[in-house]
Amino acid sequence: MRERIQDESGIRAHDIYGLSEIIGPGVGIECSAQHGLHIFEDHFFPEIIDSETGEVLPEGAEGELVLTTLSKQAMPLIRYRTRDVTELVAEQCPCGRTLRRIRRIGRRSDDMFIIRGVNVFPSQIETALLRVEGTLPHYQIILTREIGLDQIEVKVEVTPEAFSDEIRKLEALQHQLEASIENILGLRVKVTLVEPRTLARSEGKAKRVSDLRNV
Ligand SMILES: [Zn+2]
Incomplete structure (x- = not known):
């Protein structure tokens, strides 16, 4: 997506990180x-922890980012758990800055769901969808329970080009997507193709998963 934004706008896109509980971006x-x-380590002290045990992990290990504000007044936060999963990189950056870096946030420790005994992150499904041409980065995961068995359905928007294709091609695309997801998760899922711009767009953080199993 970044490459597309950069190519089409001629502007370089930079990822910015923050959370509304602290200062926003x-x-x-x-x-x-x-x-x-x-x-910005002069204002925020980052740590990476194991989200299960709370243990602080060494540099380079993947875990949950925990932040302590060093300069914030009135509402300081101490060892605040962000639920964002990343790792800390201490090695010096080519730009010359010595502030440590975090890897781009790909997933959260709490958007994981368990289906038929398998731990699943929506980002894994996103990766599987991106491997197949013809879909847009808009999808929704719906979890249901039928006769005691967990069911997972992924609704994904197809590109306008793909949507005008014949039914046979759409069925082939659907099977490709199902195979791609199964390849990553080891789970059979049902993929439903929907028209471009039919899934709800969320403001800010995307709500990708509807878990209807306990309703
Ligand atoms: Zn840098």
Whole structure:
């Protein structure tokens, strides 16, 4: 998506990180190297923990980002758990800054769901969808339970080009997507193709998963 934005606008796109509980965007940002986000360590103290045990992990290990504000007044936060999963990079950046970097946030520790005993992150499904041409980065995961068995359905928007194709081609695309997801998750899922711009767009953080199993 970034490449597309850059190519079509002629503007370089930089990832910025933050959370509304702290200051919103601006806790960290990518430099010209576009290779990880420098954390403004003079204002925020980052740690990476194991989200199960709370244990602080060594540099380079993947885990949940925990932030302590160092300069915030009135509402300081101490060891605040972000639920964002990343890793801390201490090695010096080509740009010359010595502030440590975090890898781009790909998933959260709490958007994981368990289906038929398998731990699934929506980002894994996104990866599987991106491997197949013809879909847009808009999808929704619906979890239901039928006769005691968990069912997973992925609704995904197809590109306008793909949608005007004949039924046979759409069925082939659907099977390709199902195979791609199964390849990553080891789970058979039902893929439903929907027209471009039919899935709800969310403001800010996307709500990808509807878990209807306990309703
Ligand atoms: Zn840099």
